[in-house]
Amino acid sequence: MPKRTDLTKILVIGSGPIVIGQAAEFDYSGTQACQSLKEEGYEVILANSNPATIMTDHTFADQVYMEPLTLEFLKKIIRKETPDAILPTLGGQTGLNLAVELHESGILDQYRVELLGTPLEAIQRAEDREKFRSLMHQLNQPVPESEIVSSVDQALTFAEEIGYPVIVRPAYTMGGAGGGMCDNESQLRETARNGLALSPVSQCLIEKNIAGFKEVEYEVMRDKRDNKIVVCNMENFDPVGIHTGDSIVVAPSQTLSDREYHMLRNASLEIIQALEIEGGCNVQLALDPDSFQYYVIEVNPRVSRSSALASKATGYPIAKIAAKIAVGLTLDEIKNPITETTYACFEPALDYVVTKIPRWPFDKFAKGNRTLGTQMKATGEIMSIGRSLEESLLKGVRSLEGETEEFYLPSAVQLTNEELNKRLKKADDERIFLLAEALRRSYSLEDLHELTRIDFFFLHKLNRIIDLEKQILREGLTSGLLVKAKRMGFSDAQIARVANTTASEVMNERRGSDIRPVYKMVDTCAGEFASETPYFYSSYEDENESAASDNKKVLVIGSGPIRIGQGVEFDYATVHSVLALKEMGYEAIIMNNNPETVSTDFSVSDKLYFEPLTLEDVMNVIDLEQPEGVIVQFGGQTAINLVDSLTAQGVKILGTTMDAINQTEDRDLFEQLLNKLEIAKPGGESVTSEEEAYAAAEKIGYPLVVRPSYVLGGRAMAIVYSHEELESYLETNVTVHNGHPILIDKYMTGMEIEVDAISDGEDVFIPGIMEHIERAGVHSGDSMAVYPTQRLTKELEQQCIDATAKIARELNMKGLINIQFVVYKGTAYVLEVNPRASRTVPFLSKITGVPMARLATQVIMGETLKAHGYSSGVAAKPNGVYVKVPVFSFEKLRSVDTTLGPEMKSTGEVIGYDQTLEKALYKGMTSAGLKIPTQGSVLLTVADKDKKEMLEIARTFYELGFQLFATEGTAGVIEEAHIPVESVGKVGSDELDVIDLIQNGKVHVVVNTLNKGMRARSDGFRIRREAVENGIACLTSLDTARSIVDVINAMSFSARAITPMEGVNA
């Protein structure tokens, strides 16, 4: 079947901002789809509000609309572009939901826009619980006993019938939002209420509990001629009960016999055929470990997170092929891009084991509820490849970049057996490490199985790892055991811990004995056909398949798993650096371990090493490849953290040097640097005892920014306003002890300015300066950023430009640099210097048209800015206003406080742009999912220090026709200003309290600022959480509140009686 010629213009819907459950995988799939469609000669129109993505680059689509992904804006795009068709199946749940909305609105019929990929009927049959169940019954495919409910009472009645525990699954929500397992009536009551609120159709499925079953997924594809294939099947290490996005997953399945494999394969193929999907589909199944009984759990009639994983795990590019199928091509006429000799109509054969481990945000949210269940909580994931399960798993563990770099969690050692048992049974993000700990304590596998229901196969594998550790402990590290350990996947660090030596000792010994890994190719066919794919993974075996060329080459270090603080922005920069290197004639080699991203698409670089990013793994690749140097600027903190150790190994860091990096990261050196350059920074001290802390505090004066020196990314950072607050901070957040100083800085309340620049050592070119809506104190990643600046005076701007240039020149920086300033009493103070690509690189690149990562790469490789037509100074500003708005995933993370502060909490970002700031903000906020009411009521409850400032906001809300509610203290201040307000009771009071107000849907916006003290479970916390659970905008910064008021103001007209003499009377 040739491709369709009756279509010329296709609208692709992206997935929008990165949130839990919908991450970088849709940038990968969307980018592939756009490329694939363009390859076939179609005109591609892309709608995606996420500026941090590769897919929103103009090179990947003909027209890019970074507009809100709402019905309103998509209709506008359709009217303007009049596409022939729309492809929604590559934009995650967002794309699919929009397709349904667009259809229902009638616009698709009106403009004769055809829906490609998955028929509307199929979307409904897969997503609507009732229709799904009836389809399964029709196909004779078993589904767990369940009932659709639309009220809490119905849920309770049904649960009585089938017995607890039951699972709640809200309809049409992504990542299982609002769902969960319930053991009793009160849990069900709460979960069902929450789930019903979150479901756009107010439906939940109450389902029989099949926890403990094996969870197996199939990634299937079908074309319109009914050719059907399974690209990959995967087995969850964690049995049913934990969301698959939060499960450790291995591919292919390990414990399924051929009969079971094909029984489930048949079911999956039957389903994709019945749904008549033309493209990819994901089928999740549960298999009884003790019989052939299975259930179909869920079907995603689209490309999904699992399909990105399956693509990387097998080498088979699902999204790319799905896009081609959508325009009429069939699997047996599309070439397999890996072998280039065979066709896409085959089922990949793996000759390795793939492990996926989720990356959770609990390093940031230490107080969050870490228990894993049916609600996904991970922000990202890593993938690892090995020739044995042990090797694959251990490589995965060290790719996580968590508290530990190997299969050992120091804090687990402190746990009592009782605590260990409890946590093993409940399952949290650290369970894999707890299993290791339990095995070290010689728990029996039977006991572990009893606690976790994890299959004995996996437990035996873990035990083999620990057994080898024990053998090394017993016999010492003989050369035989060293080889055995490396073959099993042990890192040098793991061996060093067990053998009581250092990782560098082990590395030296290994190199001395020439114990090095070889690299194997991922080729989709287990070696059956010759392939030229430059996609490799390491293993300790015989034959090395990765021949190092004589080309001049550069290694680019990727940024690892998506986590809060290190998102898809860094992948964007990495990809552009790789492309620039290729363009410059270098062989561009990339190392990364994130299966969701574009950078790990083997067609992006000249060579891809899918490997952990520890020193050992990076050095192994360097030893083989002997690149000219390594670029670390684009891989976020992951890559920067390797600089010292790589330099120590004699590796050349290209661009900004280790010395320069250290001068920006080491506090003392940094201070010396700024003093020398006469650049202002907030006063501060570093202290090592409580006494010193209080003394320093007195000297500097409150308010203060306090943080431990040994953590990164704003973790455990806080602003304290008084001695009491400092006291409580020191008590609850950090233990002061020698060697780990606490940094105490003056907190300057002022506008925050962010500068991104490219320096070649001589010239320092600034593509753009941004100002933050929220004052300094809110992490820059959580602030709304505006470009160009709106409030910055010419003089202050010049201060920022000068400081940036001075620092960059002094440090002879080559590449990107990001500086944050706070404007305080007419001076710009430097808060932070990042000698690397920042989060705002893609945002600014797209607006200004300056290809920042590319330019930086050219500079890093020795070219001058002048040669590319750039000189010192700041680039000309474009028309219009552009805002970057952060997006949070709070509804997925129970018990996480939503208040904004120095610790970053957002998972993604969106862009909004238009002619005025208010319009741009409106779009940005809408894209971010904030519901901006034009009327209704607002609840104000603010800290004492904010009461005065709040008044103006309250007044504007009132003038805009909003009804005001406020808690007692806040209400008092408002009343005093003669603004009508209704006072409501504090949490738990007898009268109507704030919580009731929110639950009853009586308020539409909540303005709440953090009360003093670090009390985690304060009333404020409850108010904020309650707003999140009920989907109400909760603004925790007065700056955010003010900008929303401005937006509402711009959108509406206030009703005000005319007072002609107003000015005179005043």
Next chain:
Amino acid sequence: MKQLVLEDGTVFVGEGFGSERETVGEIVFNTGMTGYQEVISDPSYCGQLVTFTYPLVGNYGINRDDFETVNPAVLGVIVKEHCEHPSNFRSEETLDEFLKVKKIPGISGIDTRKLTKIIRQHGTMKAMISSTDRPVEEVLRIIQDTALSTNQVKEVSTVKPYVVPGRGKRIVLMDFGMKHGILREFTKRHCHVTVVPYHTSADEIIRLKPDGVMLSNGPGDPKDVPEAIQTIRKLIGQVPIFGICLGHQLIALASGADTSKLKFGHRGANQPVKDLAANRTYMTSQNHGYAVDENSLASTNLKLTQVSLNDNTVEGLKHTYHSVFSVQYHPESSPGPEDTGHLFDEFLTNMEEAQVKTKEDISCLNVQI
């Protein structure tokens, strides 16, 4: 410690498992990720040492159900890793235990991907699994001196006919090394199956009054069973015939076409085959080292119906006049995809149609009389 020595001199040292027996055979690889029990017990592997490209073998143990024959004919099993602690509710024993009982040697811990690539590049060749105590030169001499068997079909075919009774269609199944899977497909369809040895004559088969004749899979070169070619030649036109794998190749030879050896064969569960008439591609399970030459079909009454999407080799044939069709792959799966099981229904339909036609012919005759 054991070693695997290839005819070209390549030596792999690994750990021994299974039987201690030393064997020489033809080395091949299979790319299936599940189904090792079926592969090991598939009689078509008679005389061969089979390498599993998937590195973890034995994960779900050995169960009582999934055998394709009672006594496996494979000469050796080569894996990266064999599982000592299998996990599956049907598991009865480990792969190691099973191979020991069946006296099949195994070798593990070797770079099976490297081995696979050697086989891919140099083609299938002779190899030996031996103890490392035996010097490599000696092993190579043994390999040189050992001629690969040419009577594998005789080794694996049933010695006596037997009946698997049913109330449906009567089928004579010529056993060239039949996998149980084929029989299972017929019993599932309530057929009455008489399994006969490979050398059973056409007359004997016709005397059994079959509704159809099934030609099974089997090991080795189809030209090594000339008696079967004769038999099939006589049967064509007398009774509906369906051939699988070796049976398919034998139909081709009986019709005047030719077969030849493939460089390294097709062995795996992911082989795409295109049905030319339906313009559709199916995933198939395959295990063959020989194939029908497409060019040789021109002078025959056979029509090419299916081809391999990977290398365009012949995968399906149909007789222009008579009710004869065949496929190179395994529609009975076990192991592998079950996407082409409908071919057995087609065969049943063919038999049905043949009966109707016979009745019509008879009534035609009656009218003429």
